[in-house]
Amino acid sequence: MINLVLIIQLIFGIVQFFVGIMANGIIILVSSLECIKQKRAIAYDFLLTSLGIFRIFLQGLIISCHMIFFFTLELYVSHEAFLVFFFINEVNLWLATNLCVFYCVKIANIVNPFFLWLKRRISRLMPWLILGSLLFSIAISIAYNLLYWSGAKEELRKFLIGNISSQAFFQYLFPIPLLIVGLATPLYMFNAASFLLIYSLCRHIRQMRSRATGFRDPRTEAHIRAMKLVFSFLILYTSYYFVILISFSSISIKKDILMLFCFPVAGLYPSGHSVILILGNSKLKHYTKKFLLSAKYCLRRGSALDSAQTQ
Template sequence: MTRLFLIIQLILGVVQFLTGIVANGIIVIVSGIECIKRKKVTAYDLLLISLGIFRIFLQALILTCHMIFVFTLNIYVEKEAFLFFIFVNEVNLWLATYLCLFYCVKIANIFHPFFLWLKMRISRLVPWLILGSLLFSLALSVCYLLLYWPEAKEEIRRYFSGNLTASNFLSSLFPVPILVVGLIVPLVIFDASLFLMIYSLCRHTRKMKSMATGRDLSTEAHIRAVKSVFSFFILYTSYYMGIIISLSRTSSQNEFFMFICFFVAAEYPSGHSIILILGNPKLKHYARKFLLCAKCLLGGDSTGVYKPNRTCCF
């Protein structure tokens, strides 16, 4: 690799990291402020705070891997770091799935006994669902440590020394039981929630057309939720596809293509958080205030002396 290419990689990696930290930080701070104002933690705010915190962890892990590769032109994997990545990644997947499920239950109009029961109890179930995702992800990480890590560690060494094909490397690094339990199950729940929201939106739209009325608040809520969830589906798919392709032998022989795959994958944790902010009027409002405050704090007059601006205050 040329030095210029490495510098570009480093700059883009840092920009992605800072963008993700700012976006997820805004989500965590705003949701925390709302909880303090109401003196009550709602299920939605708890989901956003948990998702924002774990996405900050995921963003830091991605930046660390990125910088290790840039400065060493290789990837060194320690047991603790890889297991922490599995844990954080799995928790992120479940929390995003619960957020999609929460949108679906609160917004979609499905007249089914189980769905109606879930609609009445989803707020009380959210803390237990989050706790369950933490325990499940921890158990999955421990199972990986006990059952697969010794072999996976050797396969990682063989792969980066050029003595192992990409297909064998992926099958040893991500065994089928881990993929089925850790990836497919939450994705099925996620896809079912997305389908139900789209179905409810289409049915509601037909009803509004038959009544010769335009969009109402329910339709707007449907559209915002579907946009947010569908954008996450695209980003999450690109995240996994980018990682898998970047691990393939073809991409490892093409440095630029490997960089593009890794860059696309790294867009997921920050990109979806930005979409969450843009799709939530309250988060969007506070994000503008934060940016205005940052501009005021960094700004000054022609002499370079900072002058406070009352419009920056919350």
């Protein structure tokens, strides 16, 4: 039974991987073309390009761990692999947080001097925020490596072979302030920006409905769609974050059940979030339809040529 579940999980992970690669590839291509077309780096497109690139790296790491666990039922943790995953994961968390902050500042209607100042300057500040995210991720990865890896590696090895309880491993891992700061800081910022944006959208929807004349207001529907998108971002981001925490802490459940739960949720974040980004952006949606129609046309033309050759 467990083998069947592992096979289904692997197939689901591979589907997530290819969907995410296609979605993030479209985001990178469209955003890069837009920057080339405008002959300058637009903050939003530059952010989407950076996010798409690092999400492809993250998906590669997740599917690699997935394949290793499927064939060996073990996770081999090397120094270099752990550091690469820690860095890529940290950058992805920060870039997603920057995107949520960008949406919040651009869309939310909040009367506050600092917020209004930030609304006017967020486009110019975004490249510096991206650079700061990279530098912060590099710094915390190096610090984690220098201060903590030797002890964590031994405790993780003991846990994987069953010589240490999950409670002891949890107590060893999470008193480390560095790890908590690195993982929790972008989560707090993401949640704050998300709830602030949802609150602003809800308030704006109530105001428009109070002035409604009985007809369907397309602006209200657009705000409702935006709120649903933000809420879905929040669910995916938070679930991925807690999966990462569970993977580190390994609370008292069986290891195979842990991995069966963690891999699908971890793989859903970089692929599902990117698909939602495309569905919520008219420009990305337009180009995605064009790419899909072109691919469909090429497939039909190729099949027609093959049938003509066989005849």
